[in-house]
Amino acid sequence: MIKKEEMPLCDVATTVQLVGSKWKTLIIRDLITGPKRNSELKRSLSGISQKVLTESLNSMIRDGLVERVDFQKVPPHVEYQLTTLGETFLPVIEAMRQWGQFYKEQIG
Template sequence: MRGDAFDPECPTRLILDRIGDKWSVLVVLSLTGGPLRFTELRRLIGGVTPKVLTQTLRTMERDGLVTRQVFAEVPPRVEYALTPLGLSLHKPIQAITEWAEENVEAVVAARTAHDA
């Protein structure tokens, strides 16, 4: 089955909402290098509350983009990693991120000119 993003009833829109969310984008970019613990992930992303990061990770796990592995240690250790499906998002997300980094000055200038 192939989705149709222009059909308001198509689940494709839910997926676009997930991969278009800034925290999901940053989770994918952060986990591309390999598994991370929650605190490492939060520190790397910066600016995200524990509650929002937890919600983002749970939703991404439900969508099959992230795995959560609990290690039987004291205290328990939990690591998050991208699934193959999640890893397949890296290339398009990296391209968008590079575009944003290269064009941030032009966008900020356009906003300033518009708001003046």
């Protein structure tokens, strides 16, 4: 997790630092409905490379937004899910969805 003294002074900049990439925001969107396996996320996120998906998930785990659940099975079974802290981002995602819909209506 980012230490408080390492965070930007601006609260908006802090949010952008944590979830500012399009992939991180879309990963959160996909995890809203529940835990997902790596392959499910990769399929849903058209155009993301495995490297970027792994880096994004690891970053979000470090930041406390996502957790990795290892079921200790053979073959390996790992899922990713939002943490309680990550779930607090859901109203932001919903506001982004609503604004995107509004924008499409305005230009269409």
